[in-house]
Amino acid sequence: MISRSKTSPEHVEVRVLRQAAPQQRSYWERFRVAYEPDMNVISVLQRIAARPRTADGQDVTPVAWDCNCLEEVCGACTMVVNGRVRQSCSALVDRLLEENPAEIELRPMTKFPVLRDLMVDRSRLFRALEKVKAWVPVDSYHDMGAGPRQSPEAQQESYPYSQCMSCGCCLDACPQYRKIELIQRDDETDEQFAARQAATYDRNFVGPHAIAQAILFNQNPTGQMNADERVEALTAPGGVQVCGNAQNCVSVCPKEIPLTTAIAQAGRAATVHSIKRWFDR
């Protein structure tokens, strides 16, 4: 059973780190929300949106945030709750109050540019999936019969990786993943800006999630045929060698994806790949 403090509080104090737009100064704002049983951070934010007034009675704009599924499977609602990066939909208020009865503290993710309040731009995370070619390159979508047979053991090994919901917790926690925030120049078209962003992202660390996806597709019997291309990407600058093996990623992943196992495998594959390339010269 969820342990509920014997006397449930009347109110929940919530402190939110806000920011009106990119490049603007951030500031804290405090809200007081009536306590209800079974609340999570999303329902707290919903109550704030419905009546955006600070604890000291000032009317303010509602807090912006991102969410969709509300059952920890879409990856949208990541934020830093009480100092830990996690999904806000599965962050239950009763649990958070056990951590800190005084207040709940909400901050945007730290490694991604803030768009507004708790909304961040995570496009870099998806760009990394392009870099490692995280897909099975089938010939066509015509009817060609079933895919290759696979043992249940192989399925059990791949399945955890296929649950990565691109939430970015692992990236936020990784000391080697540094924030990149680019600003569109006046003389730049949208396309030019996007290209500059992509190029910058590609030079920097791909991140543990993408390494795990590369492993997933290298395990797939068809994906295996392009294993070299993925390993190549992981050997390039910003690849697996950037990882300092701090293991923060694996401890925050809400899906408990074996990221360090993937990183170790990728590291070995990268070494073999480099040696092979050296011999092929």
Next chain:
Amino acid sequence: MAQQKVVVIGGGLAGLAAAMKLAELGVAVDLVSLTPVKRSHSVCAQGGINSVNDQTRPLGDDEWIHFDDTVYGGDFLQHQPPVKEMAYWAPKIIDLMDRLGVTFNRTPEGFLDRRRFGGTLFKRTAFAGATTGQQLLYALDEQVRRYEVAGLIKKYEYWDFLAPILDAGGQCRGCVIQDLVSMEIRPLAADAVIVASGGPGLIYGRSTMSMACNGSAASRCFQVGVKYANGEFIQVHPTAVPGSDKLRLMSESARGEGGRVWVPRTPQDSRPAAQIPESERYYFLEDRYPEYGNLVPRDIATREIFNVCTKEGLSVESERLCVYLDLTHLPREMLDTKLGGILEIYEKFQGVDPREVPMKIFPAVHYSMGGLWVDYERTADGGLTAASPRNQQTNVPGLFAIGECDYQYHGGNRLGANSLLSCIFSGLYVAPSVVSYFQTREATGEVPPALLEQEGRRHQERHDALLKRRSGKENPYLVHQELGNLMTRAATVVRDNDDLRSAIETVHQLRDRADRCALSDTGNWTNQNVVFTKSLIDMFPLALSILQGALARDECRGAHYKPAFAMPGIEADSPEEKRRLAEAWCDRFEENTKKWLKSTIAEYDSSSREVRLSYEPVDTTLIPPRPRLYGLVGAEVIEEVWKERLASRAGDVSGNGSGAGTKETVAAS
């Protein structure tokens, strides 16, 4: 010829399937979505996806029976050719998903493992743990990313579809979209627009659906003249876990894997579930439906759970309605490999381990069978004409609809694991049809820039006016809450004409109040307040279609249940009397079929802001409608009488019930 371009609205399974297939056909795609497509609602689907397969075939299963189960489960309200086509495509679709790398569970020999879902006697459902929707969506997302890199697909993520753009001739020539971050409003020219925007769960406040499922895109099409069909058919899932922000689904696969539904025979028995002996447990589904047991079709399970709690007063708790869904008798290891994902969700959100303690569940709004009206072209043998431009096209030329937002496949009630199928099927199937549409439509030339500019400006003005609105003090979130409560009371499990009439009146009042909503954020950067208010305003046309459709339909069919018009079973002592009553029952059934086996078509009149209803006949030429008798008292006699009638008509004896015999009926007639 210049490169053709299609705008796809929505990147759930349906939208992604369409986008990747169009890209394969060499068509450029602009893919617009409220959320990054990988976060679309389809990720929530847990249970699986249906097709006939090599394990079910030896047991007598085939595509025709899958088709039959689907129309029987849907109470015959769907046109049969598209459903038939889908059932025949299903095995190929699963093959494709397998090739795309979906991590489906495997048998020891390495084939796809299958489970059984509601409304069928066969193990047709392929699954990837308990996160099948997620795996399927990711596989398509990956293919779309591949084409994005290749330059054929351009994504507009965090963009809101505001409206289709129609030219003077009524043809769809593009759409207006808005960036949710910068608030920029932009018209997009296109040769066709495909709407794949999913279900409208938010109209009910809390449901099992995701926050992006607000129905706005469908409503915006409806408001420019697209017909909305069978809106009153809303599926309420029997098993959801009540929460303050969302009603979280407990997948049917929990029952598919052996989960049992029960309540203590003593009302609100205060003992922990484990201490209540077998003899004091009431397994009411197994009791009342011995053949299907816990796997009766959804509408029936929902009503039974609802009734056991409300009418029979057997709810497990007194302050909150719920029944037990019990997995504790099943081996832990099996539960972990087959249901791990959903059990974790329960544990995470309820703080209780469902492997140890029975879950507490109650029905929740889950799926809309109704949706945007779409066309199809039938072949002589009752399938679809591949690549016909009519397939999936709405009544507005150039505007197509696929996935949960179309009304085509599930009739009065959707079978479990059939929706992922219809989403992928309609998405793949629409692509060549759109290409044919380019070839067959009259040459229209470039989209007039003036038209684009005018439509962009119109929406900009509406947006600006909303931001400036100072009049009134209504709060959009509170209005939404009231709308949700009202809809949940009036238009879910049990429907009553007086309630519906008064709900329609209240919806009008709520709509007027929404018109007077003041915004708490009047800025023009990532303004979620104005986006939500727009979507709220657009909920009312669909809410009215649902309520008016339900009010008008004086019968029970599928998920639409009006006790005042129910056809109760028959109870009599003497066989003669039973026969007589069964004959009368069948007469009444046939009369009702004549009167009500038709699709509700809603049309929106933008000047009066009212919804008008009309009806359209349903193509039931492949499988003649027959009564759904699940668990009805006297079902055997009724079935007997029914079979005799069918036989005398077809000059052939054939079966009812499981539908296995229907093939012969059709072959003979």
